[in-house]
Amino acid sequence: MFWNRKKKTDEESVENTKDIAFDDEIKDVAESEATEYEMTEFEKTEPEKTEPEKTEFEKIEPEMPDVENTDDDIENVSESIEDKIEKTLNANLDEVQEKAEVKKGFFTRLVEGLTKTRNNIVSGIDSIFNGYSSIDDELYEDLEEILIMGDIGIKATEEILESLQAKVKERRIKDPAECKSLLIESIKEQMKIEDTAYRFENEKSVVLVVGVNGVGKTTTVGKLAGKLKSQGRKVVLAAADTFRAAATEQLKEWSNRAGVEMIGANEGADPGAVVFDAIQAAKARNTDVLLCDTAGRLHNKKNLMEELKKINKIIDREFPDAYRETLVVLDGTTGQNALSQAKQFAEVTDITGIVLTKMDGTAKGGIAVAIQSEMGIPVKYIGVGETIDDLQKFDSDTFVNALFDVREEM
Ligand SMILES: Nc1nc2c(ncn2[C@@H]2O[C@H](COP(=O)(O)OP(=O)(O)OP(=O)(O)O)[C@@H](O)[C@H]2O)c(=O)[nH]1
Numbered sequence: 196m197f198w199n200r201k202k203k204t205d206e207e208s209v210e211n212t213k214d215i216a217f218d219d220e221i222k223d224v225a226e227s228e229a230t231e232y233e234m235t236e237f238e239k240t241e242p243e244k245t246e247p248e249k250t251e252f253e254k255i256e257p258e259m260p261d262v263e264n265t266d267d268d269i270e271n272v273s274e275s276i277e278d279k280i281e282k283t284l285n286a287n288l289d290e291v292q293e294k295a296e297v298k299k300g301f302f303t304r305l306v307e308g309l310t311k312t313r314n315n316i317v318s319g320i321d322s323i324f325n326g327y328s329s330i331d332d333e334l335y336e337d338l339e340e341i342l343i344m345g346d347i348g349i350k351a352t353e354e355i356l357e358s359l360q361a362k363v364k365e366r367r368i369k370d371p372a373e374c375k376s377l378l379i380e381s382i383k384e385q386m387k388i389e390d391t392a393y394r395f396e397n398e399k400s401v402v403l404v405v406g407v408n409g410v411g412k413t414t415t416v417g418k419l420a421g422k423l424k425s426q427g428r429k430v431v432l433a434a435a436d437t438f439r440a441a442a443t444e445q446l447k448e449w450s451n452r453a454g455v456e457m458i459g460a461n462e463g464a465d466p467g468a469v470v471f472d473a474i475q476a477a478k479a480r481n482t483d484v485l486l487c488d489t490a491g492r493l494h495n496k497k498n499l500m501e502e503l504k505k506i507n508k509i510i511d512r513e514f515p516d517a518y519r520e521t522l523v524v525l526d527g528t529t530g531q532n533a534l535s536q537a538k539q540f541a542e543v544t545d546i547t548g549i550v551l552t553k554m555d556g557t558a559k560g561g562i563a564v565a566i567q568s569e570m571g572i573p574v575k576y577i578g579v580g581e582t583i584d585d586l587q588k589f590d591s592d593t594f595v596n597a598l599f600d601v602r603e604e605m
Pocket residue numbers: 406407408409410411412413414415436442490491492552553554555556577578579580581585
């Protein structure tokens with residue numbers, strides 16, 4: 196500090212700079228004495244006065260003047276009320292705008308991620324609706340082809356088209372251009388999920404997260420932990436991927452990020468034993484949700500599936516009262532592969548939900564529709580990035596709007 200000041204005042208005399216340094220010294224001593232002041236016992240024990248919470252109305256009501264009310268006083272008071280009302284309204288408006296921006300950010304990423312799907316499906320659909328002059332079998336056949344090519348799958352496509360045909364008939368639609376909004380409506384209906392889908396979030400539950408390697412299991416466990424923690428739930432993580440050396444460390448980083456505890460073991464340890472320990476810890480700490488990360492690759496696929504069965508047995512035996520949720524994580528960019536992976540996991544474990552990750556990448560969004568319809572398993576979450584906030588509950592309206600880039604509802 197001294198040298199800086201000297202540099203700045205090159206022409207100043209040495210005496211002068213000495214004075215400044217001396218003044219600083221006095222100030223430093225005074226400050227350090229001030230911080231050394233010891234509080235008396237009474238001061239230490241005196242409780243802080245806590246004011247009762249004011250209602251929104253009380254917050255904007257000004258204090259009344261002591262003097263008898265004159266017209267001027269009344270005018271001043273009413274101006275002051277108006278002023279405070281305006282400030283409160285502006286503050287609320289800022290909050291609403293902030294929330295809308297967060298929502299828009301997520302929606303925009305999803306729209307970008309679904310560009311490939313949109314190019315495959317939606318542009319084809321648009322050309323059909325604009326190219327036909329009447330609604331006939333040929334139009335439905337062309338639509339069928341485009342939906343199947345867009346990874347929506349045969350079963351879902353049939354159901355969507357049946358629903359579309361019924362709507363066209365019921366509402367006596369003649370113009371193909373009017374079909375588009377009906378088609379969007381039908382896809383949304385196809386993807387609706389039950390309110391009970393997220394029961395595990397509010398119960399004492401064990402969530403097993405499975406999937407092949409690299410799909411985003413560990414990332415999803417971390418994001419879910421952050422989400423549940425912010426909802427006030429007590430969360431513990433089990434690092435049951437002991438196959439890969441770095442897997443436990445990776446989950447540990449997520450546990451730090453989310454601010455939750457993790458139970459893990461050394462590389463090569465028995466994953467079942469990790470889950471066993473984590474269950475005992477969860478019970479001892481009265482945990483709400485135990486999230487178990489698992490390996491995506493073992494020596495072979497048979498081993499992987501056997502290991503999952505073993506983990507399932509341990510949870511059933513050690514924590515029979517817990518609400519069970521098994522989420523299969525699928526990489527949204529892999530299309531039909533994702534569907535066949537989900538089918539393989541369904542053979543060894545009762546899958547209760549799907550997490551589609553990397554929907555911010557070049558996702559094949561149609562697969563979300565196909566999985567839901569072919570397997571009857573709902574897509575419960577979608578991942579749209581690599582950070583802790585990039586996991587969203589699946590919402591059919593938002594998803595289909597993003598797929599068709601319908602923005603008027605935003
Ligand atoms: N862009 C994007 N990347 C993601 C998303 N989810 C996960 N990733 C990335 O995908 C890569 C693999 O994620 P992990 O969570 O390690 O996948 P995993 O299934 O645990 O992998 P293994 O443990 O090897 O089986 C990482 O680089 C993640 O950052 C997502 O929603 N969007």
